[in-house]
Amino acid sequence: MTALIPTEADDPRLVQHALRLALDGGPALGFGMLPGAPERVPDGTAAVIATSGSSGIPKRVALSAEALRASAEATAARIGSGRWLLALPVGYVAGLQVLVRSLLADTEPAVVEGKFSPVAFAEATLSMVRTGSETLFTSLVPAQLATLLDAADEPGVRAALRMYRAILVGGQSLPEPMRERAVDLGARLVRTYGSTETSGGCVYDGAPLDTVAVRTVDGELQLAGPMLADGYVGDDALTSRMFVRDAHGIRWYRTGDLGLVDGGVVRVHGRADNVIVSGGVNISLDRVERVVRQVPGLHQAVVVGVDDARWGEASVIVAERGEVLRRSESEQLAHARDAVAAELGKHARPARLILVDELATLPSGKPDRESIRRAAADLH
Known part of the structure; x- marks a missing residue:
């Protein structure tokens, strides 16, 4: 067993140092831990993220170092490597993965300082360019993207949006009119689909990452791959219900989302509940x-x-x-x-x-x- 250290997400740079240790077998990081959380977790665990997900029911998702690395490596294989801008809280998997990808690429992520705003985003992007960074990536939720699009005529915002090789957008569905606005401005968006239980997005623009398998069972999308979480800390029943093995021993995560796989393209219709x-x-x-x-x-x-x-x-x-x-x-x-x-x-x-x-x-x-x-x- 390894120690689980309650971790504040306020200072991404301190989190990055602790994450480096966690990925190398050090103490696991616990984000959003409430009183009563365990002090130790199984060996190999790198992070535990408290999330209510789409159901509103609090869960503590255990992510191994192997799963986080597998996710980051699959992302790099799909979109390339470079320098990342952190614009999301690191206590959420999308923000944490920016740090993991940066560690694996041996780059220092830039950080949007303070509250997210178009000015802060543009300034952080410009600072990356000034330091010679050429291949830039970031990850946003649709609400952030909408804020940037609405401020596209403010100094530096339009240019900043165009500087990224890929802007991953996930966390919720991306409205088509918003995507079209972004494309018209020259932004290169990648729609992502995934969850904390899959170490973040694992389907990009409808195409599963190379190490990901997708199937439907009774209309529900299920995902398999090395980036799956180990389960839910302190809730073996929920773990058994949401992570199942098929006749071949392959482990699948039941997403709770309705959808289909059409010609290799994953289409999500919405939450089953x-x-x-x-x-x-x-x-x-x-x-x-x-x-x-x-x-x-x-x-x-x-x-x-x-x-x-x-x-x-x-x-x-x-x-x-x-x-x-x-x-x-x-x-x-x-x-x-x-x-x-x-x-x-x-x-x-x-x-x-x-x-x-x-x-x-x-x-x-x-x-x-x-x-x-x-x-x-x-x-x-």
């Missing part, structure tokens, strides 16, 4: 949200389910006022309802549009869906 029953019909909120985000003025909207006196449950769109176009609330809702009806059917149309000053987010930059849902339920 993010479904409401409205008027006796099952409706995937992820699919509704994906359509809603194609509507101008709603590219960052969130769709949540609430109780409804007539239908049992209904979907509600929650969006920031500043994003919505100069239409009335009823007109904007009508556009969204028409788009959803055309693609998914009338039964899937959202019941209401709620405008807020600011969407609640998690420290990772993802929408805080549970907080948004509770607020929407109070207003519905």
Whole structure:
């Protein structure tokens, strides 16, 4: 057994030093540890990341040094090696992987200092260029990318976006209009799909990384490969339920996502558990949200389910006022309802549009869906 050291993610440089030791068999790093966390974990563990994932249920994911290295090596094999900009918290797997990739490439990552902003991003990028770095990479969540796109005309932002060989975008679905805006500005995006349990993204632009296998079982996407987590610390039952072996002994992670593999391309339809029953019909909120985000003025909207006196449950769109176009609330809702009806059917149309000053987010930059849902339920 090896020691598990509670680790603060505030100083990425200190974390990088501790991570180097963890990857070489030293004490494992524990991010987001709560009282009662174990003091020791199995040998080979490099990091334990506390995450609620998409389900909202707290979990402590154990990642081995082998898994973290395998993920970083597979990424380098796909997009190349170079210098990375850290723009995400290192207490989340996407941020931690920036440090792992940097260590394996023997490069020093640049860091966006303080709160993420277009100015901070541009300054950090320029500093990398000034030091002679030529091949640049970074990893963002869609909310960060949207912030940069909205500020593209500010000094240095457009040029900074163009300087990266690849900008990995993950953590949630990337709306197609946002991707198109970025491409039009010259940014080279790579959509990633994965989770903490897979040491981060392991499917890039729909194509699994070289060491990754993907299959579907009863419509659920399952992933296999050397980057899989060892399991959940202190929860053997959940580990056995989410990580299964097939008849050949291959270990698979059950993602909980619905999807398919079409001609080798992975297509994700949404969470299997993010479904409401409205008027006796099952409706995937992820699919509704994906359509809603194609509507101008709603590219960052969130769709949540609430109780409804007539239908049992209904979907509600929650969006920031500043994003919505100069239409009335009823007109904007009508556009969204028409788009959803055309693609998914009338039964899937959202019941209401709620405008807020600011969407609640998690420290990772993802929408805080549970907080948004509770607020929407109070207003519905």
